[in-house]
Amino acid sequence: MKPSLERVSLGFFPTPLHELKNLTRIMNGPEIYIKRDDYTGLALGGNKVRKLEYIMADALDKGAEVIITTGAVTSNHARQTAGAAAALGLKCQLVLSGDEPKTRQGNFLLDYLMGAETYCVKPEEADRQIDVLAAENTGKGQNTYVIPVGGSCLPGIISYVDAYQEIKEQYPLEFDAIVMAVGTGSTCAGLNVGARMAGHKTKIVGIGVGLGDREWCQDEITRLSNLAEDFLGTAPSSVDQIIVFDEYMGSGYAIPDDKVRDAIKLLASSEGVLLDPVYSAKAMVGLLDLIEKGYFKKGEKILFLATGGCPEIFGFNHFLS
Ligand SMILES: Cc1ncc(COP(=O)(O)O)c(C=O)c1O
Numbered sequence: 016m017k018p019s020l021e022r023v024s025l026g027f028f029p030t031p032l033h034e035l036k037n038l039t040r041i042m043n044g045p046e047i048y049i050k051r052d053d054y055t056g057l058a059l060g061g062n063k064v065r066k067l068e069y070i071m072a073d074a075l076d077k078g079a080e081v082i083i084t085t086g087a088v089t090s091n092h093a094r095q096t097a098g099a100a101a102a103l104g105l106k107c108q109l110v111l112s113g114d115e116p117k118t119r120q121g122n123f124l125l126d127y128l129m130g131a132e133t134y135c136v137k138p139e140e141a142d143r144q145i146d147v148l149a150a151e152n153t154g155k156g157q158n159t160y161v162i163p164v165g166g167s168c169l170p171g172i173i174s175y176v177d178a179y180q181e182i183k184e185q186y187p188l189e190f191d192a193i194v195m196a197v198g199t200g201s202t203c204a205g206l207n208v209g210a211r212m213a214g215h216k217t218k219i220v221g222i223g224v225g226l227g228d229r230e231w232c233q234d235e236i237t238r239l240s241n242l243a244e245d246f247l248g249t250a251p252s253s254v255d256q257i258i259v260f261d262e263y264m265g266s267g268y269a270i271p272d273d274k275v276r277d278a279i280k281l282l283a284s285s286e287g288v289l290l291d292p293v294y295s296a297k298a299m300v301g302l303l304d305l306i307e308k309g310y311f312k313k314g315e316k317i318l319f320l321a322t323g324g325c326p327e328i329f330g331f332n333h334f335l336s
Pocket residue numbers: 061062090091092165167196197198199200201202203291294295322323324
């Protein structure tokens with residue numbers, strides 16, 4: 016039996032998996048399916064709810080009273096952590112890189128509504144701010160648990176190893192590829208390990224969103240895959256099973272371009288599916304281009320992982336309208 020980790024219930028699982036029939040017809044290429052991890056439920060959902068079910072179980076086990084995490088001011092991870100902490104009756108402190116916005120909108124608004132304390136700092140000051148807050152909490156006798164950026168830690172990766180099993184139960188045939196956005200790479204790493212454990216040849220295709228180039232993403236996904244494989248006692252996966260494209264990141268992280276806007280409009284108007292401008296729409300730009308270029312072909316079955324992030328549609332309202 017493979018080693019497993021504790022899980023606390025925070026979201027709604029399994030998330031739906033269905034075909035995007037209109038998009039498949041429009042693209043006239045492979046059959047395109049979508050896994051709705053934008054529907055994980057808690058606090059408007061997203062891939063972090065899946066990770067947090069495992070991470071928060073570890074936090075509770077360690078007697079946490081205060082949860083600290085970090086990310087950009089627009090962070091989806093921070094918003095879902097605020098929701099998880101609220102649901103579990105824990106205090107939440109968010110150390111957010113970037114200038115404090117003049118008005119609260121998107122994720123930053125939801126952080127506030129869910130009762131999280133927010134500290135906006137320069138990126139290079141984030142670690143020090145976390146240490147200061149943790150020391151203050153200790154001084155007050157409060158036990159602090161720090162979640163790394165993006166929930167990129169062993170429990171987070173394992174949640175996506177298990178997500179692969181969920182996909183396999185919903186769709187017993189093997190997908191030719193699963194396509195998703197790469198931030199920290201832990202979602203990709205978990206699915207990669209899950210696919211190898213299932214004995215599947217499914218390609219795990221990550222689309223970089225601007226946090227690093229192809230080599231950096233590939234190294235991170237390999238390192239995080241190996242972390243999970245060490246824990247699970249399975250053979251390390253080889254680098255060529257992980258495919259990363261970094262040509263769809265445009266001008267950089269959280270800078271959407273016209274192609275991102277077109278992808279958001281296409282999915283919204285053809286399927287009623289809402290993608291976010293920072294992660295999932297960039298991944299969709301990659302998927303559409305790879306179909307147009309013939310990398311994904313007619314007869315293949317491709318799964319797109321919708322990872323959430325919808326609140327930032329409102330953060331980017333001027334750009335999108
Ligand atoms: C909406 C969305 N998609 C994808 C990702 C990337 O996930 P990972 O950090 O596991 O690569 C994130 C991470 O913050 C996200 O918020």
